[in-house]
Every structure is written in C-alpha cells, then in structure tokens.
Amino acid sequence: MLTKPEGAILDLDIAVPRHYVTHENLAIARGVEPEKYHAGLGCWEMSVCGPGEDVVTLAAGAAWRLLQRHPHLREKIGLCVVGTESGVDGAKPTAIYVHQLVNLPSTCRVFEIKHACYGATAALQMAQAWACMRPDRYALVIAADVARYKRYSSGEPTQGAGAVAMLVGQAQDQPVCLTLSDVSGTHAEEVYDFWRPNYQAAALVKGKFSVECYLKSLLAAHDDFYRQMGKSASLDAMDYALYHVPFPHMARKAHVHLLSHKGIVQEEEALADYQRRVKLSLWANRRVGNIYSASLYLALAGLWEREADTWSKKQVSLFSYGSGSCSEYFTACGGTRRPAFHLKTLLDQRVEVDVATYEALSDHALLMEQNDSIHSETIRGMVPFVFVGIRDHERTYEQQTVAEKEPVTVVAAPAGMGIHRELAPLAALGSSFCDR
Ligand code: CAA
Numbered sequence: 001m002l003t004k005p006e007g008a009i010l011d012l013d014i015a016v017p018r019h020y021v022t023h024e025n026l027a028i029a030r031g032v033e034p035e036k037y038h039a040g041l042g043c044w045e046m047s048v049c050g051p052g053e054d055v056v057t058l059a060a061g062a063a064w065r066l067l068q069r070h071p072h073l074r075e076k077i078g079l080c081v082v083g084t085e086s087g088v089d090g091a092k093p094t095a096i097y098v099h100q101l102v103n104l105p106s107t108c109r110v111f112e113i114k115h116a117c118y119g120a121t122a123a124l125q126m127a128q129a130w131a132c133m134r135p136d137r138y139a140l141v142i143a144a145d146v147a148r149y150k151r152y153s154s155g156e157p158t159q160g161a162g163a164v165a166m167l168v169g170q171a172q173d174q175p176v177c178l179t180l181s182d183v184s185g186t187h188a189e190e191v192y193d194f195w196r197p198n199y200q201a202a203a204l205v206k207g208k209f210s211v212e213c214y215l216k217s218l219l220a221a222h223d224d225f226y227r228q229m230g231k232s233a234s235l236d237a238m239d240y241a242l243y244h245v246p247f248p249h250m251a252r253k254a255h256v257h258l259l260s261h262k263g264i265v266q267e268e269e270a271l272a273d274y275q276r277r278v279k280l281s282l283w284a285n286r287r288v289g290n291i292y293s294a295s296l297y298l299a300l301a302g303l304w305e306r307e308a309d310t311w312s313k314k315q316v317s318l319f320s321y322g323s324g325s326c327s328e329y330f331t332a333c334g335g336t337r338r339p340a341f342h343l344k345t346l347l348d349q350r351v352e353v354d355v356a357t358y359e360a361l362s363d364h365a366l367l368m369e370q371n372d373s374i375h376s377e378t379i380r381g382m383v384p385f386v387f388v389g390i391r392d393h394e395r396t397y398e399q400q401t402v403a404e405k406e407p408v409t410v411v412a413a414p415a416g417m418g419i420h421r422e423l424a425p426l427a428a429l430g431s432s433f434c435d436r
Helices: 021-032 034-041 057-070 071-076 094-101 117-132 207-229 248-261 265-279 281-288 292-306 343-348 357-370
Strands: 007-015 019-022 045-048 077-083 109-113 138-147 158-169 177-188 240-243 313-324 326-334 385-391 394-399
Touching: 007 057, 007 117, 007 240, 007 292, 019 021, 019 357, 021 034, 021 357, 034 248, 045 281, 045 357, 045 385, 057 071, 057 138, 057 158, 057 385, 057 394, 071 077, 077 094, 077 117, 094 109, 094 138, 094 394, 109 117, 117 138, 117 158, 117 177, 117 292, 117 313, 117 326, 138 292, 158 281, 158 292, 177 207, 207 248, 207 326, 240 248, 240 292, 248 281, 281 292, 281 343, 281 357, 292 313, 292 343, 292 394, 343 357
Parallel strands: 045 158, 077 109, 077 138, 240 313
Antiparallel strands: 007 158, 007 177, 019 045, 138 158, 177 326, 313 326, 385 394
16 A cells, blocks of 8 residues: 655754853843843843854855765755745845755755745745655755844844754655644734835834734634644644744743633643643743744754653644744654754854844944945854855855864954853853753
8 A cells, every 4th residue: 555655854953153142131231120031031042143144154054064964865955945034135045055055956946935934834844745746855944044123122132043954855764853744724814013124134023913913823823723633633632832932932922822722721730731842842942032934943953852862753733923924833743863963062152242242243244234345354153154245246155164073163253342251162061951
C-alpha cells in the first residue's frame, strides 16, 4: 500500500546579532520600572543589529550554520524562501543574497515572502507541499527579521533581531525535528494594527489593538483547524503549545485566552496549564526579543533544545500571527533527531552593551542603509557574512572566516562605542535556561 508522504522540518539553526542590551538598563534609561518589562512583558534581553549586520547576514548566517551540518544535502536544495518583513530592497529578494552567500545550486527556486510575522509560516506551508511531491529534494525556509520601533515608544522594549533557518523535506526514513500536519486552520482580515510604510524604517503600531487582533485571530484559526479535524481531535492531546512571540507574555495571554474559549476560566488552572505547555518554549525569546517572522520558530528551537531527551512523539501545536492580518494554527509531531545548534551557548557568547551603545549601533546600522558608500567600520558578527555598504545602489556583502566550534573572538566596534564585556570563555557559561 502506498503511504502518503509527510512533510517535516528535518533540522534548523539560528543566527543572532553580536550585541544585546538588557531590559533592566533600557527601563532605567527610559524612566520605566524594570518590572514592567520583566514581569509585565516577560522580556530580559534584546538583540541589537550593528553596522555590518542586517536581515541578509542573519538569514545567510542561520542557513550557513544549518548547512554546515548537512553539506551533502546542499546540492539537493531546490527551493530557498525567506519569510521577512525587513527586506532590504523593493524588488530584489533577501533570498537571492542568501542563495549566493551559502552557495546553493543554480537550479533552485528563490524568492521572498512578506506578510508581517506570518511570512515564514506561509513559506513553510508552501515548502512542505513542495517537498511532499519531490522525494530526495529539500527546501530551505528562512525566517529572518530586524524589529524596529521608534525610540522611546511603548514598542521599543519589544524590538529584537535574528533568523531561524529550517531544512524541509519528506519525513520518511530519516531523523526529523518535527513532522508537520497537513491540516491547518487559517484566518485573514484586513486591519491596521501594525504596519511599516515604505518611507519608514520603524514600524507603526496600535499596541493594544494589535493584541486584540492577535487574540481574535487565534480563536478563529484554532476553530477553523478543529472544524476540519472533527470531534475526535482536541487541544488536550497537545503536549506543548507554541505561539508567535512578539513579547513572551503575549504567549501567556494567548494560551489563557484559548483555554478560556475552551471553558477553562479558573486563573489558577489556566496558569498551571501555561507553565506545563507553553512557558518551557519562551526562554530564548526572553533573551532575543521580537524577531517577527522568526519568533515562533525561535520558540520551537528553544523548546526542542530544552526537551531534547523526551522530544520524540510529542504533540505540538503552532500558532502564527502576522499583523494586517493573516494567521495559521497547525500541529506537528516530534521526531527522533537531536538538536545540535547549541542555542544557549550561542546566546551566552553575545556581548552586552549599554543603552547609549545600543542607540549608537542602531543609528550606525541605519546610516549604512541610507548612504551610497562602503564602510570600513563594521562589526564582525556571529556569522561569516558582513554587509559592508552600498556602492552605485548595489549592496555589498563580504565573507569572513569564522572558526568552527570556537567562539568568535574579534569585536571591532566603531570608534567611541563602549563594549560592556568581552566574550566569556565557554567553560564559564552557566547551563540553566532563562526561566524568569
Ligand atoms: N510591574 C509589573 N507589571 C507591570 C508594571 C509594573 N511596574 N507596569 C505595567 N505592567 C504590566 C501591565 O499591567 C501590562 O500587563 P497586562 O498586559 O497583563 O495587562 C504589561 O505590563 C504591559 O503594560 P502596558 O499595557 O501598560 O504597556 P504599554 O501600553 O506600554 O505597551 C505593548 C505594551 C502594547 C505590548 C507595547 O509594547 C507594543 O505596542 N508593542 C508592539 C506591538 C506588539 O507587540 N503587539 C503584539 C500583538 S501584534 C503581533 O504579534 C505582531 C508583531 O510581532 C508586532
């Protein structure tokens, strides 16, 4: 009997910028009680892009790290899609830079998908269907974003930057991270909750309204999913529930809202359920911030790394929300592959900067986007690609050597920018996850 091919995320990897600022320091600088950011939003550290780092270097960096582990599959990649709302050009896709930087075959379909934070999920669903029709071919789906809000705005503490690259293929006969369900619930509605006009670097947002839109979409997409699945399926069967994470407490709000929709209205019961099925996935998001399209997949990476020993056969629900809006609710099943990206170590290797330096780094990075010139003062990132500037309206990327399995040791900050602490030696790094 022929079995229907199942699509899977075979493996994934992550890239983050070199620097981060703590929410404690940001709160103090903005005259806000740190508890608002910690207890109120669930945020502790926020990744900051500096000069030389952009959505392309992050996307290519995540893909490069992933392909280092699967060099024999590179020639079999026939689809490369980047889901992002931080594209660097109105026409030329981020994915074609990635294609060149990580040396993918010329027989590859390459494009970018945009729908706010939903883009990468659209890409993943498309890649899954594509892979199911092509045994022995693979898709590279990359979620990558740089979240920018106006300085001093209420959105400022919910910024971040990073990328998650996923290798998608058929699940048969190989260890996988997650086998994806072929049913998904969707919801679309035109709203102005969060958007970024072409003439702005920073997003515009109606904060409270965006939270309402997210919650409304969650129920609609969830109900659509279970309508298709029939009466036998239930949220209770899920071991873990993953959400789009613009800030970690949004995932808590979402889960509690969904439970209340299912009739669980006792706060104590709902919070215990959140602790059991959601909280474990949020530790990396607390340390990176909002990475829009990649936030859901960063939560997946964090959960997988943390629960690696018991991951196989675990049932996981995923909710993706993109402002504007489109959302999708789907489920997946844990496979037997073990994660090999060492996310906690990657985050521990970053460098903390103070608030003045975060502002200077962001300004310098934005300046590079607006000037037609090549810059020598770029930061050597955590990945082997650096954006060196624009000449004759063409972006230029250079490749650097990054020693494998060694922490990156060079930190060349632009003149006058204070770096708080140098890289910690690996042995000195703690092993606990950020469970605050
Ligand atoms: N101690 C403890 N908690 C405190 C506190 C203190 N001193 N002060 C405030 N808080 C709590 C508040 O009670 C509140 O908790 P609840 O949400 O549980 O009520 C929380 O901290 C936040 O406080 P405010 O609501 O007063 O915060 P705010 O109005 O300044 O902004 C925000 C919050 C609207 C999320 C804002 O950060 C924002 O606009 N962010 C960007 C938009 C966003 O992330 N939207 C999410 C849905 S849209 C989406 O998901 C797409 C996307 O990625 C953007």
